[in-house]
Amino acid sequence: xxxxxxxxxxxxxxxxxxxxxxxxxxxxxxxxxxxxxxxxxxxxxxxxxxxxxxxxxxxxxxxxxxxxxxxxxxxxxxxxxxxxxxxxxxxxxxxxxxxxxxxxxxxxxxxxxxxxxxxxxxxxxxxxxxxxxxxxxxxxxxxxxxxxxxxx
Numbered sequence: 001x002x003x004x005x006x007x008x009x010x011x012x013x014x015x016x017x018x019x020x021x022x023x024x025x026x027x028x029x030x031x032x033x034x035x036x037x038x039x040x041x042x043x044x045x046x047x048x049x050x051x052x053x054x055x056x057x058x059x060x061x062x063x064x065x066x067x068x069x070x071x072x073x074x075x076x077x078x079x080x081x082x083x084x085x086x087x088x089x090x091x092x093x094x095x096x097x098x099x100x101x102x103x104x105x106x107x108x109x110x111x112x113x114x115x116x117x118x119x120x121x122x123x124x125x126x127x128x129x130x131x132x133x134x135x136x137x138x139x140x141x142x143x144x145x146x147x148x149x150x151x152x
Contacts, residue, residue: 008045010035012064015051021061048077081111082151089147094140096132098147105130119143 007030014020014029023039023046030037037045046052046062053060085108088099100108109125112132119139124131134140 004045007035007037007041008049011042011045011049011051015062015064019056019061021053021059026062047080078111078115079150081108082147086147086151089144091140091144094134094137096134096140096143096147098130098132100128100130102128104128117143117146 010030010033011026014026014033018029020026020029023042027037027039027042030042051062051064054063081104085100085104086098087101090097090099098105098108105125105128109123109130112120112123112130119134119136119142121133121135123133132143134143
């Protein structure tokens with residue numbers, strides 16, 4: 001996680017100090033700052049951090065969202081994954097079950113794992129189903145409520 005955090009801090013620095021309009025230009029600027037990354041990793045970072053392009057004279061450039069500081073891990077990614085891909089939430093005992101669109105369970109599960117909720121013992125994902133083992137029935141209720149809040 002240290003490398004990821006450093007890379008994401010450098011992304012913020014480069015975007016904040018320059019007029020970067022393409023991923024190629026961003027990758028080159030990061031390399032100049034001593035951070036070597038791939039286009040795939042950069043795309044994931046930008047998506048997770050909520051960074052997008054904004055119109056400027058002559059085209060578009062990357063910009064940091066103006067609606068507050070970026071949390072580099074957890075909430076933006078988790079909110080998007082839950083909102084876009086989770087169809088159903090159910091549970092029994094201390095196991096919460098999420099149904100997702102086919103092929104998206106593992107991405108949602110990874111976002112939940114990255115959130116590192118103390119109520120969660122572990123997760124398991126298939127193609128369209130995620131099992132979340134909670135520490136207790138009460139913990140399941142807390143996680144279910146948190147997921148419901150994040151989905152809205």
